[in-house]
Amino acid sequence: MAFESSGADPNAEPIRFGQRMQLLRTRRGMTREVLAGLLGKSPSWVKQIENGRLQMPRLDTVLAIAEALRVRDLSDLTGGRKLDAGMFIGPGHPRLPAVAEAVNALPGPARDRQAASVAHLRARLASAWAARHSAPNHRDVVGALLPDLIRDAQLAVRQADSAADRRAAQAALAEVYCLSQFFVAYQPDSSLLWRVAERGMVAAQESEDPRAVGVSAWLAAQAHRDSGPGHFDAADSVTTNALAYLEPLLADATDDVLSIAGALTFEAGYTAARRGDTGVAWAHWDRAHEMAQRLPSSFYDPITSFSRAIMGAHAVTVAVELHAGGESVRQAARAEASVIPSRPRRARHRIEQARAYQLDGRAEAALATLEQAWEAAPETIKYNGYAKRIILEEAEAAAPARRQRAADLAAKVGLLAA
Structure with missing residues (x-):
């Protein structure tokens, strides 16, 4: 059945589970081989599901398929059989509406109150990152801080008196949006996630601060990669361009600039692992590991976590994404x-x-x-x-x-x- 030209509605009851899966897969631009690899199945298994020779699988496999295809409403995949998509995309946090309101609000007059200084914003950001790393309920803690941080950082940009002050305020605003992206990620509001990511990138570029640009690119690359295989090229483009921008600075780079370059290098390896490209994935990990060794042993990036300490964890991720069971366990034992x-x-x-x-x-x-x-x-x-x-x-x-x-x-x- 030619789903691409049939105009079939994936919510129409007569369509089988397998047909829905095929329609959603082809709309993603994903081959059977790629989907099979993501599921740990064979391409023939995918084909048999799609042509109806095998019936709808168990719940855990349905969730795996939905995650691989980035299905937000499981009824698109299962028809009238309603399932909780929050099982794999995450529930909406109680503080999400307040954060969304602060992001979406039209900023008020620039002089309705005095903006906080950039130094004050930086101190609050440092406290917010520290709280995020130390609190078991880190989303709740960060979600409580974000609305005021967003509004105050926006106001600081609008009230900046000089070009230098404005660039410094833009760098702080970019970091606020980065913190916001950590909170919004894996919650059921993808449009808000992209709005935050794009605003963070714009603020970083306006700041002309290499670290701000690198961090915003790092998060944008993750957003692209997590959108599915059809967006892997976009993730690679972001990381490649950001690394090209940072490369001339690395010989004499400060630790915070070197660490974001290392984090971006690993992200390129992460995407390669998602593609199943073993050699490229491990080559990027090796390069990132070399960059981590240039950092002090006590260094730990508060945003990306890049450090000597994180490279073992990154090795586990590469092996797992490559579906290498034995290697994954060996890396897990070492990390x-x-x-x-x-x-x-x-x-x-x-x-x-x-x-x-x-x-x-x-x-x-x-x-x-x-x-x-x-x-x-x-x-x-x-x-x-x-x-x-x-x-x-x-x-x-x-x-x-x-x-x-x-x-x-x-x-x-x-x-x-x-």
Whole structure:
């Protein structure tokens, strides 16, 4: 059936699950081979699902398909069978409306009140990043700070008295938008995420500050990559252009500029791993590792987490994205989570370790590692689709003890909420 020319409505009841999957896949510009790789299945399995020889799979596989195809409303994939898309895109945080209002509001008159100084904004930003790294409920903490930070940083730009002051204020505003993107990510408002990312990039460019430009590009590349395979080229373009801009500065770069270049280099490797390009992925990791070794041993970037300490975690991510089970576990065993000072980043690393164990068929180890992620930062695992997919799969395990352990974790994360 030629879905591209049929004008078929994916919500029409007569369309089979497999037909819906094929329609959504082709609209993404994704081949069967690519989808199969993302799912850990064979291309023939995808073909049999699409042509109706195999029926709609289990819930955990449906969620995996939806995540790979970036489906926001699961009824687009399942027809009239309603499922909670929040299982893999994350629920809306209670503080999201207030943050969205601050982002979307038309700024008022520039002189209705005195703007905070850039130094004051910088001090508040430093406190906000510190709170994000130390609080288990980091989204709640950051979400409470963002509305006033957004408004005050916007006002500082409008009230700047000189070109230099305006550039400094733009750099601070760009960082506020970066913090906002961390909060908005994996919540059900993709348009807000892109609005924040684009405004952050504009403010960074206006600031003419190399680090601000690099950080905004780093986040923009992640947004493109997480939008699916059809956006990998855009992610590569952003990282390539940003690194070309920073390259002339690296010989004598300060630590904060070197670290963002290192973070961007790893991002290029991350995207290559998503493509399945093993050699390119590890080459970028090697280059990023060399850059990390130029930084002081105690250095830890408050925004990107780039540092010597993070490279082990990055190696796990590359191996997992390449679906290399044995290598993933070897890297997971080498990467010590305790050296990562940030709670949410430590929890994220634990989730990547859990993915490695699951790839290697070690389900008990995967669940135990997810429990450690929950202890480090509950709000990280709550918004992570990979973690929730593992929990859902193990909640259907044949072994009663493992099934109960997964069910207990599902209740904590909120997957069993009414």
